[in-house]
Amino acid sequence: MQSEELIHIRRALHQIPELGFEEFETQKYLLAEIEKLDQTNLIVETWKTGILVFLKGKSPQKTIGYRADIDGLPIKEETNLPFSSNHPGKMHACGHDFHMTIAFGLLAKMVENRPQNNLLFIFQPAEEGPGGAKPLLESDVFKLYEPDIILALHVAPELPTGSISCKPGILFANTSELFIDFKGKGGHAAYPHLTKDMIVAASAFVTQLQQIVSRKVNPLDSAVVTIGKITGGTVQNVIAEEARIEGTIRTLQPETMIQVKKELQNMVQGFESIYDCSIQVDYGANYYQVSNDKKYVDIFRDALNSSDLNWVEAREAMTGEDFGYFLKEIPGLMFWLGINSEFGLHHSKLNPDEKAINVGISAGEKMIAALEE
Numbered sequence: 001m002q003s004e005e006l007i008h009i010r011r012a013l014h015q016i017p018e019l020g021f022e023e024f025e026t027q028k029y030l031l032a033e034i035e036k037l038d039q040t041n042l043i044v045e046t047w048k049t050g051i052l053v054f055l056k057g058k059s060p061q062k063t064i065g066y067r068a069d070i071d072g073l074p075i076k077e078e079t080n081l082p083f084s085s086n087h088p089g090k091m092h093a094c095g096h097d098f099h100m101t102i103a104f105g106l107l108a109k110m111v112e113n114r115p116q117n118n119l120l121f122i123f124q125p126a127e128e129g130p131g132g133a134k135p136l137l138e139s140d141v142f143k144l145y146e147p148d149i150i151l152a153l154h155v156a157p158e159l160p161t162g163s164i165s166c167k168p169g170i171l172f173a174n175t176s177e178l179f180i181d182f183k184g185k186g187g188h189a190a191y192p193h194l195t196k197d198m199i200v201a202a203s204a205f206v207t208q209l210q211q212i213v214s215r216k217v218n219p220l221d222s223a224v225v226t227i228g229k230i231t232g233g234t235v236q237n238v239i240a241e242e243a244r245i246e247g248t249i250r251t252l253q254p255e256t257m258i259q260v261k262k263e264l265q266n267m268v269q270g271f272e273s274i275y276d277c278s279i280q281v282d283y284g285a286n287y288y289q290v291s292n293d294k295k296y297v298d299i300f301r302d303a304l305n306s307s308d309l310n311w312v313e314a315r316e317a318m319t320g321e322d323f324g325y326f327l328k329e330i331p332g333l334m335f336w337l338g339i340n341s342e343f344g345l346h347h348s349k350l351n352p353d354e355k356a357i358n359v360g361i362s363a364g365e366k367m368i369a370a371l372e373e
């Protein structure tokens with residue numbers, strides 16, 4: 001498949017970002033593209049808004065899985081690109097348009113040049129939330145084609161195009177979403193002593209929360225608590241009866257996640273008493289760490305060694321990925337693909353270098369070829 005065709009597909013997908021489990025247009029678009037391929041050795045299945053494509057190998061000994069996530073984010077795009085998002089307030093700001101295009105390009109190559117082993121391409125919904133990997137892994141349709149090895153990539157804006165970065169062991173953190181609702185007593189702005197002000201309580205909570213990381217977690221263990229959204233109140237001269245904070249917790253060890261949540265519960269009790277309010281905590285979606293299998297990282301590194309791709313030994317990142325659930329059950333790896341964007345992941349101006357699409361396909365091809373041996 002020509003680079004121009006892939007760029008056309010990437011731009012078309014970029015224009016239709018959809019949130020988790022709402023990827024109807026994306027699914028329809030991908031199904032139409034997949035239908036244009038030679039169907040002789042393909043089985044195409046859908047699961048919710050996702051797609052599984054099984055390519056029967058020439059003399060299979062195993063099945064190699066390749067997963068791409070397909071959802072966008074609730075971010076208003078500000079790239080000013082001529083192919084910017086057509087869906088107001090939504091954007092492929094985490095590169096999933098690239099992930100899908102690369103997976104599709106690799107599939108098209110493999111259809112043309114069928115490998116010995118079976119391949120399973122997984123276009124998975126809802127990576128950004130609430131998490132599609134776990135229910136997909138539990139689904140009957142996935143069990144029919146369950147791969148022996150699983151691969152995936154994630155775009156890396158800070159790395160130059162042409163580079164691939166990976167490491168054995170933990171690559172991405174354990175994550176937990178965090179939604180906290182505060183309920184007190186509202187009233188007139190001039191009579192604070194008669195109210196329980198939830199703007200004050202929530203603001204103090206946000207500040208205090210950081211001390212879990214800085215004063216409770218061992219500095220040699222990594223943890224991040226980020227609050228990305230605060231809502232509360234109705235108007236400037238009314239004391240807010242309710243407030244809500246929304247965020248995420250990241251830790252490199254599952255035990256640290258348990259510790260952070262325990263400390264957070266202690267804080268909740270203290271705040272309920274000090275601010276005379278009720279506080280409800282919801283941990284939303286939780287993702288398991290992405291931990292790469294050393295054997296496959298070594299094979300991958302060797303496979304790229306003689307190529308013009310630049311291998312960068314990765315460090316752990318506090319990003320999360322529900323691909324961790326695949327790797328918990330199936331050995332394999334995730335790697336970073338350099339896309340050379342001035343603006344990072346989850347930024348409204350993320351603008352990946354489209355030349356990286358062929359780099360991603362080439363890396364996948366080399367790994368699949370290496371796994372034939």
Ligand SMILES: CC(=O)N[C@@H](CCC[C@H](N)C(=O)O)C(=O)O
Nearest residue numbers: 128129175176177248319320321
């Ligand atoms: C690669 C990446 O950016 N992934 C997301 C995953 C989000 C998981 C969940 N919604 C959460 O916020 O905990 C990330 O933010 O790291």
